Structures are given as C-alpha cells and as structure tokens.
Amino acid sequence: MSIRIQRFGEHLMMPWKNGLGITREVISRPASDGLGGFDWRISLATVGASGPFSIFAGIDRTIAVLQGDGMQLTVDGRREPPLLVDSPPFAFSGDAEVQADCLGGETLDLNVMSRRGVFIHRMTKIDLRAAQTLLVSGDTVAIVFRGDAVVEIDSMRSDVGLGAVLIGNQTPFELAVEPLGADCALYLIEVTAVTDQGSGSGPVASTRPEPIRE
Numbered sequence: 001m002s003i004r005i006q007r008f009g010e011h012l013m014m015p016w017k018n019g020l021g022i023t024r025e026v027i028s029r030p031a032s033d034g035l036g037g038f039d040w041r042i043s044l045a046t047v048g049a050s051g052p053f054s055i056f057a058g059i060d061r062t063i064a065v066l067q068g069d070g071m072q073l074t075v076d077g078r079r080e081p082p083l084l085v086d087s088p089p090f091a092f093s094g095d096a097e098v099q100a101d102c103l104g105g106e107t108l109d110l111n112v113m114s115r116r117g118v119f120i121h122r123m124t125k126i127d128l129r130a131a132q133t134l135l136v137s138g139d140t141v142a143i144v145f146r147g148d149a150v151v152e153i154d155s156m157r158s159d160v161g162l163g164a165v166l167i168g169n170q171t172p173f174e175l176a177v178e179p180l181g182a183d184c185a186l187y188l189i190e191v192t193a194v195t196d197q198g199s200g201s202g203p204v205a206s207t208r209p210e211p212i213r214e
Helices: none
Strands: 004-006 012-015 022-029 040-047 059-068 071-075 090-093 098-102 107-115 119-127 132-136 140-146 149-153 156-160 165-167 173-179 185-193 204-207
Touching (some): 022 165
Parallel strands (some): 119 204
Antiparallel strands (some): 004 165, 119 185
C-alpha cells in the first residue's frame, strides 16, 4: 500500500490562472501547467482580497473553507449563502462567472476540480469530535485535514495539522484518526472515471458528521 502525507509547506505553489492570486497544488492528473491542462486537481488557495475566480471551461468544481472569515460567492449573478468554516462544501461549474467577496481577513480554501464527462468527484466533510476509524473507499484519492490530529494506518502513525493531505493510491484502507482539538475536521475526496454506462453528471458535495466506526 503506497500512502503518504504531504504537509502544507510541501504543496506546489503556482499563480492563479487569472494572475490574481497564488494556489498551492496538492495533486493533479496529469500534472497541470496552471492553465487548466488536467483531468482532475486538488489545491489550496489563500484568498486575501475580493475578486473574480478564474474560468475553467468544461470543469466541475467544489470548494470548502478550511480557515479564516470565509467569503460570499456570486455565481452567474446569483448570490449564494456565505461560505464559512462550518459550511458544507459548495459545488459549482468552472464555466460560471464567479465573484468572491471576502467577509473579513484572509481565507484558506480547499478546491477540487474534475473534467466534465471524463471524471466526477465527491468531497465529503467529516467533523471529528472523538477518535474513530474510517473505512476509506478505493475511489478516495486524498484526505485533507483541518485542525490537529493523530492518524494511524497499519503500522504508520503520524501527527497532521491544517492543510496536511493524506494521498492514497486508490486502494481501500482503514484510517484511525484522533482529533487533538475541538475544531477538527477532514475532507474525503473521491475521484471516479466516467464509464460508458455513466458514473454521474457532476460533483457531489456533502457533510457526514457521524463516524463510520468508533
């Protein structure tokens, strides 16, 4: 089993497609050029000022706030509810015109993108209130952490913190996780190839507050 933990400072930094900010790329397939040349990508971005999101034609997107005051998104003229740390992940089309208005200081957000008709993705938020063991599916490509925790997989045991990402090889496994603070959560990210029979038509964003097994 090839599973590794990538720390916040190890993510690849690159400019936004529209040049108005910096993103930290966690993983992409194939390796991206920063201009949208990928089939799926996971990244973290620090948003310090209001402004437009980049357009990614043919891409489905999901976003979640990991830290900060959050933002108000206006998607194709529709004002969405405030996106905060406690909010569930929000899915939208990369073709849309999106304006992000900061609700205070800097916000760190998690972004997942997948090419429509090629891959679909699911981001599931799990609030960690006690030690538990998660049964992780083979479609899970990454687990992103918000807050400090101790994780254990087989004989591997490690501390993780904000923006740390456990990257898997799409093999089912059990993950034992123990939160070290009151404000701790993780985000399971699954990516599935679209088959001839169809694996769905877009991203799925959800919240699963209850543990799978305690």
